[in-house]
Amino acid sequence: MSSHTVVPVLTIDGPSGSGKGTISRNVALHLGWHYLDSGALYRATGLAAAWESIDLSDEDAVADCARRASIRFQPMPLTESGADGGEPRVIVNGVDATDDLRTETAGGAASAIAALPAVRAALVDLQKSFRRLPGLVADGRDMGTVIFPDASPKVFLTASADERARRRYKQLKDKGVSVTLNGLLGEILARDERDANRAVAPLVPAADAVVIDTTGLGIEAVVRRVLDLLPAR
Ligand SMILES: Nc1ncnc2c1ncn2[C@@H]1O[C@H](COP(=O)(O)OP(=O)(O)OP(=O)(O)O)[C@@H](O)[C@H]1O
Numbered sequence: 001m002s003s004h005t006v007v008p009v010l011t012i013d014g015p016s017g018s019g020k021g022t023i024s025r026n027v028a029l030h031l032g033w034h035y036l037d038s039g040a041l042y043r044a045t046g047l048a049a050a051w052e053s054i055d056l057s058d059e060d061a062v063a064d065c066a067r068r069a070s071i072r073f074q075p076m077p078l079t080e081s082g083a084d085g086g087e088p089r090v091i092v093n094g095v096d097a098t099d100d101l102r103t104e105t106a107g108g109a110a111s112a113i114a115a116l117p118a119v120r121a122a123l124v125d126l127q128k129s130f131r132r133l134p135g136l137v138a139d140g141r142d143m144g145t146v147i148f149p150d151a152s153p154k155v156f157l158t159a160s161a162d163e164r165a166r167r168r169y170k171q172l173k174d175k176g177v178s179v180t181l182n183g184l185l186g187e188i189l190a191r192d193e194r195d196a197n198r199a200v201a202p203l204v205p206a207a208d209a210v211v212i213d214t215t216g217l218g219i220e221a222v223v224r225r226v227l228d229l230l231p232a233r
């Protein structure tokens, strides 16, 4: 690779349950590109800190934990028809923590530590290291604004909070997790509020992002809209 080769990055930011992960994995599969689930890094850091009984408001201790943690992704095999096999497994300090990481409790803890500047700084290089040929699809809250400001295209996915809560409810019910729709809606609204109003890297569309409201749009339709933003290949 020449030192001047620019590795393309497509960023997909948005609030919880807007479909970032699902859409990003499918787009990456279509393109044959790598995929970064940056939210999983914050979730894994929160979990690793909890394992060490670190107070999640202790910024330096959580940042130190983020630097020390080993976080690896194991992609799920494709289905027999070649479709997306689902969220990658996430291995934290050698332990498959995927199921623990997907709970709303882990999401809330991730959102809390993500507001701490030293923790965000500790995860920057790791996120950038995912940028490898032939390209990267990166999902999160600040992919297009902070981590990959030169990405193109940038997408900001939204959906109404009710729709996002319904999606999460179905997702968790299908996994056999006992939850209530109202409880989930409350947790999603609280997370939106914290992620959008923090001082560092708040959840906000990049100035050059294309905003797609996915309320009432199926997964395939959203994937198509995102792929249509790329130059003809
Ligand atoms: N356009 C859509 N229509 C219907 N369901 C969808 C759509 N997009 C995603 N979903 C479903 O919604 C659920 C949440 O999607 P996903 O996990 O991709 O969201 P997310 O934005 O990555 O959430 P988080 O930020 O919490 O990780 C999944 O069950 C997924 O299959």
Ligand SMILES: Nc1ccn([C@H]2C[C@H](O)[C@@H](COP(=O)(O)O)O2)c(=O)n1
Pocket (backbone or CB within 6 Å): 016, 038, 039, 040, 042, 043, 107, 110, 111, 114, 115, 139, 140, 141, 142, 143, 191, 195
């Ligand atoms: N780039 C990112 C990704 C995630 N976060 C924080 C805020 C979220 O509430 C939390 C969990 O993310 P999810 O797995 O739901 O995408 O992590 C962030 O601040 N920046």
